[in-house]
Amino acid sequence: MQFNFSRLCCLLGIWLVPSLTYAGALEQAVDQQVQTDTAAQQTQQQIDNLDDETRELLAEYRSVLNQKESLSAYNSQLEQLVTSQQEELLSVEEQLANIDTTQRDIVPLMIKMVDVIEQFVELDSPFLPEERTSRVEQLKAMMDRADVNLSEKFRRILEAYQVETEYGRTLEAYQGELETDENTRTVDFLRVGRVGLYYLTLDQHEAGMWDQESKSWQQLPRDSIQSVIQGLKVARKQLPPDLLTLPVKTPEAIQ
Structure with missing residues (x-):
């Protein structure tokens, strides 16, 4: 608010004619002080606004730096991926060329x-x-x-x-046809890996084994029939695994 010193004097009934020059100077000084204060307030407001803007720009700058670092890492990963794909593509092309x-x-x-x-x-x-x-x-x-x-x-x-x-690693029992020079009969076969191959007639009165050297079947003595029967039961899981005492044809020693 502009202060009018002369008007105040008139209202109070005070005549200050001799001091008019001094009063004008005082009024002018007060007006300048008011203007200076107003300008200072405006300047301070501008400073405050600039300070807020500076902080915002600094925060934005830091955010941009973080984005730049993230993009750099992402681009580096993409470059490695592209390089790997190019190498794989070359490998596929070579394989296709050699197919x-x-x-x-x-x-x-x-x-x-x-x-x-x-x-x-x-x-x-x-x-x-x-x-x-x-x-x-x-x-x-x-x-x-x-x-x-x-x-x-x-x-x-x-x-x-x-x-x-x-x-060569399994024990197996199955039924099949036994072909001999005399006839063909249905018998039970027992295979012990590739170590031994045996047969047992269905009436369990005869048993035999394969002789790989002579490529023929050989009849077993009667005291071996029970061993073949036991082996068949173990192979069919009718008996728990046990030690089998079956005859085995061993190759003759090389002289």
Whole structure:
């Protein structure tokens, strides 16, 4: 508010004519002080506003720095991912370039594997002859089929090898046909790994074992029949596992 000193004097009935010059100077000084105070308040307000703006800019700057660090880490991860994908792409391209060569190499190997397992079945003890021969015939037929890819063919061949390997570690009892020079009879077979292959007639009056050296069946003495019966029961889980005293044909020592 502007202070009028002259008007105040008039209201009070005071005549200050001799001091008019001094009063004007005083009034002017008061007005300047008021203006100075007002300007100071405005300046302080501007300073306060600038201080608030500075803090906001500082907070925004720090936020931008954090975003920059996050983006830098993300870009670095992307670069590593792109590099890895490029290397994998090159590997796939190389594999595709060599696929023809791979097929030329793997097909003869698989054919040889089928021939080997066929020969092995023919030379091995004659257990499960129909099942094992049928498996080999299916493999041979599969190799000529165009609708079965190479990976599936290889998987089935390996599966057949695995089955043959398992025969050497298992005890098995099954019923089948025993073919001899005299006749063909239905008997119970007992396979003890690949160590021994035995048969027992259904009336349990006769038992025999396979002689791999002579490729023929040999009849066992009567005192061995009970051992074969016990072995069949163990294989069928009719008896708990126990020590079996079965006759075994051992190869003669090399002189």
